[in-house]
Amino acid sequence: MRSDTIIAIRGLTNRFGKTIVHENLSLDVLRGEVLGVVGASGSGKSVLLRSIVGLMTPSAGEITMLGTDVLRASATERAAASARTGVMFQDGALFSALTVRENIEAPMRERMAIDPETRRALADLRISLVGLPPEAGDLFPAALSGGMRKRAGLARALSLDPEILFLDEPTAGLDPISASDFDSLLNSLRAALGLTVFLVTHDLDTLQATCDRIAVLADRRVLVTGTLAQMRNVEDPWVHSYFHGPRAHAVLVKAGC
Amino acid sequence: MAEAIPVSPLTLSGPVTLATLDEVRQRIGPAATGAPVDISAVTRLDTAGAWLLGSTGRPVTGADDAQLMLMRKVQDAVLSGGAVEQRAAPHRAGDIPAAVGMAVDRFLAGTAQSLGFVGLVMARLAGTLAHPRRLRLTALAHHMQEAGLNAVPIVALMGFLIGVVLAFQGAAQLRQFGAEVFVVDLIAVSILRELGILLTAIIVAGRSASAFTAAIGSMKMREEIDAMRVLGLDPIELLVLPRLLALVIVLPILGLVADLAGLFGGGLMAWIELGISPSQFRTQLLASIGATQALVGVSKAPVFAVIIALVGCQQGLQVKGDAESLGMRTSRAVVIAIFLVIVVDALFSVFFALWGV
Numbered sequence: 001m002r003s004d005t006i007i008a009i010r011g012l013t014n015r016f017g018k019t020i021v022h023e024n025l026s027l028d029v030l031r032g033e034v035l036g037v038v039g040a041s042g043s044g045k046s047v048l049l050r051s052i053v054g055l056m057t058p059s060a061g062e063i064t065m066l067g068t069d070v071l072r073a074s075a076t077e078r079a080a081a082s083a084r085t086g087v088m089f090q091d092g093a094l095f096s097a098l099t100v101r102e103n104i105e106a107p108m109r110e111r112m113a114i115d116p117e118t119r120r121a122l123a124d125l126r127i128s129l130v131g132l133p134p135e136a137g138d139l140f141p142a143a144l145s146g147g148m149r150k151r152a153g154l155a156r157a158l159s160l161d162p163e164i165l166f167l168d169e170p171t172a173g174l175d176p177i178s179a180s181d182f183d184s185l186l187n188s189l190r191a192a193l194g195l196t197v198f199l200v201t202h203d204l205d206t207l208q209a210t211c212d213r214i215a216v217l218a219d220r221r222v223l224v225t226g227t228l229a230q231m232r233n234v235e236d237p238w239v240h241s242y243f244h245g246p247r248a249h250a251v252l253v254k255a256g257c
Numbered sequence: 258m259a260e261a262i263p264v265s266p267l268t269l270s271g272p273v274t275l276a277t278l279d280e281v282r283q284r285i286g287p288a289a290t291g292a293p294v295d296i297s298a299v300t301r302l303d304t305a306g307a308w309l310l311g312s313t314g315r316p317v318t319g320a321d322d323a324q325l326m327l328m329r330k331v332q333d334a335v336l337s338g339g340a341v342e343q344r345a346a347p348h349r350a351g352d353i354p355a356a357v358g359m360a361v362d363r364f365l366a367g368t369a370q371s372l373g374f375v376g377l378v379m380a381r382l383a384g385t386l387a388h389p390r391r392l393r394l395t396a397l398a399h400h401m402q403e404a405g406l407n408a409v410p411i412v413a414l415m416g417f418l419i420g421v422v423l424a425f426q427g428a429a430q431l432r433q434f435g436a437e438v439f440v441v442d443l444i445a446v447s448i449l450r451e452l453g454i455l456l457t458a459i460i461v462a463g464r465s466a467s468a469f470t471a472a473i474g475s476m477k478m479r480e481e482i483d484a485m486r487v488l489g490l491d492p493i494e495l496l497v498l499p500r501l502l503a504l505v506i507v508l509p510i511l512g513l514v515a516d517l518a519g520l521f522g523g524g525l526m527a528w529i530e531l532g533i534s535p536s537q538f539r540t541q542l543l544a545s546i547g548a549t550q551a552l553v554g555v556s557k558a559p560v561f562a563v564i565i566a567l568v569g570c571q572q573g574l575q576v577k578g579d580a581e582s583l584g585m586r587t588s589r590a591v592v593i594a595i596f597l598v599i600v601v602d603a604l605f606s607v608f609f610a611l612w613g614v
Contacts (some may be wrong), residue, residue, distance in 0.1 A: 050335075096578070096579030096580045097579060097580065097581040098580060108275070112275060113275065113279075114275070114278065114279075116277065121308070122275075122304075122305055122308060125304060125308050125331065125335060126304075128335065128337055129304065129331070129334045131332070142577065142578035142579050142581065158304070160275060161274060161303035161304055161305055163274050188330065189330075191323075191326060192323075192326050192327040192330040192331075193303065193304065193327065194323060194454070219406035227317055
């Protein structure tokens with residue numbers, strides 16, 4: 001294991017009845033990198049993310065995150081590790097009974113003893129950091145557009161100033177302009193905050209614009225990891241068609257690979 | 258975690274983060290002299306720390322490139338954010354009348370909306386009766402099982418216990434006059450005429466009105482109702498009519514089940530407590546109570562069924578996008594359905610009394 005490994009997954013197996021999603025999967029995420037995870041629908045990208053953040057218990061394997069063995073650690077240790085991570089779900093998963101500001105304050109309220117004024121100021125700061133207008137803080141999630149919900153979800157994920165950020169399809173369902181805004185937002189936040197980002201996506205533009213490394217999930221394991229340019233030379237038929245298809249071509253030509 | 262300790266007048270060290278925010282603030286807060294703050298010894302700086310340094314308004318020295326970038330980013334965000342201060346509106350003299358007026362207005366609008374819904378359902382019902390093949394038989398059978406068959410055990414148990422309680426309490430009173438045998442009349446009239454069907458309707462309102470609201474409401478939240486509309490399917494015909502007809506069919510049957518269980522429980526208790534044998538009970542029952550009593554009770558059932566089904570479905574269709582409104586509508590459906598059932602039962606009593614039945 002390298003010294004700058006922040007998440008180490010070893011021999012992960014996930015089974016649902018007779019369906020095997022992951023078998024003996026291993027993956028390292030390095031500190032400070034943006035790792036893009038791609039794979040066909042049903043290849044277990046979201047299951048992998050849910051296993052790491054502790055939403056489901058894998059059938060077998062070992063996951064070490066921030067030096068904590070998340071599967072065997074006590075509840076307190078797990079909570080301490082998860083306070084240093086932030087998760088943004090696909091559609092934001094905002095609490096519908098709370099306003100956007102209350103959503104962002106919720107993790108601080110539960111995990112930290114901060115006076116209400118500071119909490120509010122920090123929530124407003126997060127709202128502004130992710131590019132939401134100040135008025136959005138008082139709105140309920142039902143009143144937000146899809147893009148705003150995603151930004152609000154990101155703001156909540158950033159609430160505790162995490163070291164690792166998990167993003168589940170952050171640009172799915174966004175128009176191309178909002179999607180590329182999101183990419184540059186992610187880049188600037190990552191540069192300023194020194195985040196490590198675990199990014200599940202289908203979006204080739206996002207992969208090209210934000211990711212340092214790409215991990216391809218196929219055949220129940222991580223088939224290959226590497227930079228976007230290295231992906232072009234992988235022989236596997238799925239990887240080949242993914243990174244040589246017409247959509248990929250347009251993106252990669254633009255990027256000059 | 259190491260504490261942020263000011264080494265020389267204003268030199269910070271250790272982490273300056275969300276977790277150490279209070280300590281750092283205490284160290285630099287009181288001495289707001291405008292002297293620069295040196296952060297070259299700070300090991301970790303996050304957005305909360307950068308925000309705190311920025312909010313003191315003092316020059317910051319010794320920051321490395323990443324820290325400078327973070328502070329600039331946070332400063333930009335604070336400036337572009339602007340403060341939307343929320344002030345509670347002061348109370349004014351007109352507030353209470355205005356609130357009353359709005360409540361009345363909402364009530365009238367709600368009533369009009371409910372009447373509109375009843376009319377719409379009746380129109381669709383007429384359309385379906387004219388073309389019976391449009392009726393969804395599978396859905397009808399499913400709801401009859403859910404709201405009817407599956408409710409039989411609880412309804413029978415409830416009826417049995419009511420019969421037992423009535424016989425027991427009635428016996429204690431009637432024994433004082435030596436009129437024990439009239440406990441049969443007491444049980445029969447109260448159960449057949451009132452309690453059997455009323456309590457059955459209340460149980461079904463609690464079981465099925467809430468189930469209808471929750472099912473239709475969550476379909477509304479997931480845009481399934483909108484999908485039906487754009488596919489040219491009528492949600493009233495698909496969702497409301499099968500539930501309505503199912504309840505209209507099963508509620509009288511459930512009422513009869515409750516009646517029988519109540520008579521059985523009452524008869525059992527009369528036998529144990531007062532020594533009225535089953536054959537005596539039967540003779541007294543047939544002699545004093547006509548079929549009218551049972552018919553009066555059961556005749557109310559379809560009306561209660563319509564109330565329960567319509568309230569449940571209508572509340573379900575009112576659900577908005579958030580989880581809170583689903584819960585609110587579900588509880589409201591149960592309360593309104595039970596309330597209306599009791600009100601209508603009272604109206605029935607007046608009506609039957611005037612009619613002389």
